[in-house]
Amino acid sequence: MENAVADLTLVMGNKNFSSWSFRPWIMMRHAGITFEESLVxxxxxxxxxxxxxxPGAGHVAGQVPVLLDGGEAVWGSFAILEYLADKFPDKGLWPEDIMMRAKARSGAGEIHSGFTALRSALPMNIRLEPKQIPHSDGVMADAARIEEFWAECLARNLDGGPFLFGAFGNVDAMYAPVVNRLHVYKVPVSPISRAYMDAVMALPAWREWDAAAREEPWDYELYIR
Ligand SMILES: N[C@@H](CCC(=O)N[C@@H](CS)C(=O)NCC(=O)O)C(=O)O
Structure with a gap:
């Protein structure tokens, strides 16, 4: 359902490479929260x-994403997702149950601050044709922990799934760039993880982002693997 009240702008990076921007973008688009994009x-x-x-962003860290709302700015993907959950309580961006909500935040916190081996070795690259590259022990250990968290969530089959806590929410948005990374660099995953990744990649919001990323002209040596 479209939200008529919002007058939000997401300051964001290029869709093909800006993994941090992807998180609030896919959440807002999926939830039907109306916003403008401002590309840097x-x-x-x-x-x-x-x-x-x-406007209102003179004091932010200077990275993307930044969410502008009513002359004020919220910066950082996790803080933006929290703000959206507060601002749109009817959208169910976090699980309703207090313990499930806490667990979703635990998982979101883990991806926000961790998995550095995987994140630095495998940059998000939406339009990359899947290719096999060698994976270090650090990458495999990070992937194993991500899969362990996913499996624990998916085993609960909350609200019938198919996302981590039932409906697609903030925690899924936080892991969305990792879905691309595991997919395009062909990290071997369990059938349970594969089904979850396929469900995320089938979302209309994912496909919209993917299509736009393929149209972008920018490419960087830094991201070649
Ligand atoms: N912790 C921040 C990280 C944001 C971040 O690193 N953004 C990158 C783009 S994906 C950026 O702005 N890089 C440019 C720079 O650091 O100068 C978040 O959660 O949003």
């Missing part, structure tokens, strides 16, 4: 200044 191209001149030039 990754690695362009004075990136931080371009981000901070937005």
């Amino acid at each position: 191209v990754l690695y362009s001149d004075n990136f931080k200044g371009q981000v901070r030039r937005h």
